[in-house]
Amino acid sequence: MARPPPPAAAAEPKAPPSKHVVAFAVVAILGFVLVGNLLRASSSPTVWSSRIDLPSHTATPMPSSANKNTKEKKSIGSVDINATFADLAAPELKWEEMVEAPVPRLDGAAIQIKNLLYVFAGYGNINYVHSHVDVYNFLDNTWGGRFDMPKEMAHSHLGMATDGRYIYVVTGQYGPQCRGPTARNFVLDTETKEWHDLPPLPVPRYAPATQLWRGRLHVMGGSKEDRHEPGLEHWSLAVKDGKALEDEWRSEIPIPRGGPHRACVVANDKLMVIGGQEGDFMAKPGSPIFKCVTRKEVVYSNVYMLDDGMKWKELPSMPKPDSHIEFAWVNVNNSLVIAGGTTEKHPITKKMVLVGEIFRFNLKTLEWTVIGRLPFRIKTTLVGYWDGWLYFTSGQRDKGPKDPSPKKVVGCMWRTKLHL
Ligand SMILES: *[C@@H]1O[C@H](CO)[C@@H](O)[C@H](O)[C@H]1NC(C)=O
Ligand SMILES: *[C@@H]1O[C@H](CO)[C@@H](O)[C@H](O)[C@H]1NC(C)=O
Numbered sequence: 312m313a314r315p316p317p318p319a320a321a322a323e324p325k326a327p328p329s330k331h332v333v334a335f336a337v338v339a340i341l342g343f344v345l346v347g348n349l350l351r352a353s354s355s356p357t358v359w360s361s362r363i364d365l366p367s368h369t370a371t372p373m374p375s376s377a378n379k380n381t382k383e384k385k386s387i388g389s390v391d392i393n394a395t396f397a398d399l400a401a402p403e404l405k406w407e408e409m410v411e412a413p414v415p416r417l418d419g420a421a422i423q424i425k426n427l428l429y430v431f432a433g434y435g436n437i438n439y440v441h442s443h444v445d446v447y448n449f450l451d452n453t454w455g456g457r458f459d460m461p462k463e464m465a466h467s468h469l470g471m472a473t474d475g476r477y478i479y480v481v482t483g484q485y486g487p488q489c490r491g492p493t494a495r496n497f498v499l500d501t502e503t504k505e506w507h508d509l510p511p512l513p514v515p516r517y518a519p520a521t522q523l524w525r526g527r528l529h530v531m532g533g534s535k536e537d538r539h540e541p542g543l544e545h546w547s548l549a550v551k552d553g554k555a556l557e558d559e560w561r562s563e564i565p566i567p568r569g570g571p572h573r574a575c576v577v578a579n580d581k582l583m584v585i586g587g588q589e590g591d592f593m594a595k596p597g598s599p600i601f602k603c604v605t606r607k608e609v610v611y612s613n614v615y616m617l618d619d620g621m622k623w624k625e626l627p628s629m630p631k632p633d634s635h636i637e638f639a640w641v642n643v644n645n646s647l648v649i650a651g652g653t654t655e656k657h658p659i660t661k662k663m664v665l666v667g668e669i670f671r672f673n674l675k676t677l678e679w680t681v682i683g684r685l686p687f688r689i690k691t692t693l694v695g696y697w698d699g700w701l702y703f704t705s706g707q708r709d710k711g712p713k714d715p716s717p718k719k720v721v722g723c724m725w726r727t728k729l730h731l
Contacts, residue, residue: 396655396657396658396664396715398667398668398684398688398715399630399631401669401681401682401683402681402682402683403683404669404683404684404727405728406725406727407725407726407727408686408723408724408725409702409724410452410454410724411722411724412454412704412722412724413445413454414433414445414722415435415705415720415721416430416432416433416434416441416693416704416706417433417467417690417691417705417706417707417720418432418433418434418467418635418691419431419432419433419434419441419467419638419691419693419705420432420433420469420480420637420638420693421638421695421704422472422473422478422638423696424473424501426448426449426450427446427447427449428446428449428693428702429444429446429478429499429501430444430445430693430704431460431469432444432460432465432466432467432469432483433466434487434720435720436720437487437488437603438487438488440467440486440487441466442460442466443457444457444458445457447702447724449695449697449698449700449702458504460497460506461497463493463495464480464493464495464506465482465485465492466483466484466485466486466487467483467484468483468484468492468517468571469481469482469483470483470519470530470533470575470637471521471638472522472528473523474523474550476500476501476552476553477499477553478498478501479496479497479498479521479523479528479550480496480497480498481516481519481521481530482494482496482512482516482519482533483517483518484517484518484538486601487600488598488602488603489592489595489602489603490601491515491517491536491538492516492517492533492536493515494512494513494514494515494516495508495511496508496509496510496511496512498550498553498554500553507553509528510555510560512530512560513544513546513559513560514535514536514544515536516530516534516544517534517538517571518534518571518572518591519533519542519571520574520575520587520637522576522577522582523550523577524577526549526551527547527549527550527561528547529546529563529582530545530546530560531544531545531565531575532570532571532587533569534569534570534571534590537594538592539590539591539592539593539606541568541569541571541589541590542569543565543566543567543568544562545562545563545565545566546560546561546562546563547560547561547563548560548561564617564621564622566584566615566623567615567623567625568589568611569589570587570589570590571587571588571591572587572588572591572634572636572637572653573585573586573634573637574586574587574636574637574649575637576640576642576647578645578647578674579645579674580618581616581617581618582618583614583615584614584615585614585615585629585633585647585672586610586613586632586633586634587610588608588609588610588611588634588653589608589609589611590607590608591606591608592605592606593606608634609655610632610633610634610653610654611632612628612629612631612632612633613629614626614627614628614629614672626677627677627679629649629670629672630668630670630681631654631666631668633649633653633654633670634654635651635652635653635690636652638691638692639651639652639691639692639703640694641695641696642674643696643701643729643731644731645673645674645675646671646672646674646731647671647674648669648671648682648696648701648729648731649669649670649672649694650669650670650685650689650692650694650701650703651665651667651689651690651692652665652666653717654666657715657716660716662716663690664715664716665688665689665690665707665708665715665716665717667684667688667689667715668681668683668684668685669682669683669684669685670682682730683727685703685725687711687712688708688715689703689707689708690706691705691706691707692705692706699729700726700727700728700729701727701728701729702724702725702726704722704723704724704725705722705723707719707721708721
């Protein structure tokens with residue numbers, strides 16, 4: 312179980328839907344016309360710009376209805392190109408800023424065990440990576456208890472899962488910029504803070520989907536050593552109480568689509584792999600510092616699921632393609648809550664587009680909804696849940712309400728009351 316089931320929170324009223332909805336037609340400079348409903352809402356504490364209001368399941372703009380006035384608007388290629396790149400309509404949430412993490416982090420990892428959020432590794436900046444763990448305590452809302460990671464452990468793009476005491480750490484990128492992944496794996500006993508080795512993966516993987524399921528540590532997808540080429544392989548290793556019960560990883564049924572940066576969840580005894588992408592930045596050939604260069608990326612909204620049949624099935628897709636969400640989720644009240652991420656690159660500016668929505672996947676009805684918006688768009692954010700509050704920390708945030716491209720690597724911590 313990835314995140315131990317949180318304690319039930321007190322009943323709270325449903326958040327009201329956003330009120331001011333205006334429909335209009337968008338004339339994109341690409342030369343095609345898209346119709347969407349523009350939502351203008353001010354959400355505390357940030358004032359938001361235009362958004363297209365869409366039903367959560369389809370990428371088709373809603374027809375304008377009689378009680379909404381319609382006008383034409385030329386897109387300048389910022390946020391209102393189409394549903395994939397636009398912010399989706401969302402109920403308002405009230406955010407509270409908490410104490411900032413000791414360091415900013417991009418592509419770090421996080422695991423919650425009871426009231427503690429263990430926050431691992433990550434880039435401080437593109438040329439500097441962390442090799443330690445910071446711990447946030449939800450009981451008194453403080454950071455503390457910093458301790459080191461093993462020297463040989465990867466510094467970003469790790470696979471990670473917990474059984475409630477031991478944290479299993481799989482592969483990941485070793486070093487800054489766009490260096491490749493290692494095959495080395497480790498396990499942390501959170502009670503003694505001791506680290507031990509686990510058998511290495513057959514080959515290194517970059518940001519693979521990782522989870523504990525039916526007594527085995529599963530690792531699948533991710534990118535191959537070049538960071539870019541998707542890997543389809545799926546391996547598992549029997550583990551118990553922080554120890555490997557086998558010497559080697561076993562091959563399992565390959566995942567239908569490879570690639571990094573997905574959420575991987577076990578809920579109701581099903582293994583789920585959500586969103587993610589194919590392709591990523593890779594090292595410039597011959598660069599002594601492994602300088603990152605852009606490569607083609609495709610972002611996905613698909614949800615794959617493995618159950619008793621041991622055959623991958625597809626569940627309903629996310630409301631928009633979403634990647635960089637490995638540690639951006641919690642499982643609360645039989646719903647997955649996923650915060651932020653990245654979606655498809657902007658078709659005109661070609662820049663990365665960050666995601667600011669909070670998505671809910673109801674595991675009973677298998678329905679996706681947008682339940683709110685973060686104070687800003689952010690990727691590789693690290694999420695926890697405690698006593699009715701949804702928390703997020705770290706990641707790389709947007710340039711501002713009107714520019715969804717990535718800018719600052721942050722360590723800030725925010726929380727909001729969750730109403731499911
Ligand atoms: C928005 O753009 C993406 C990428 O070009 C495309 O896949 C998607 O179908 C578009 N959606 C709409 C509603 O046009
Ligand atoms: C979870 O469910 C319980 C019982 O229905 C409810 O009281 C609580 O408010 C819910 N928690 C959240 C975060 O919505």
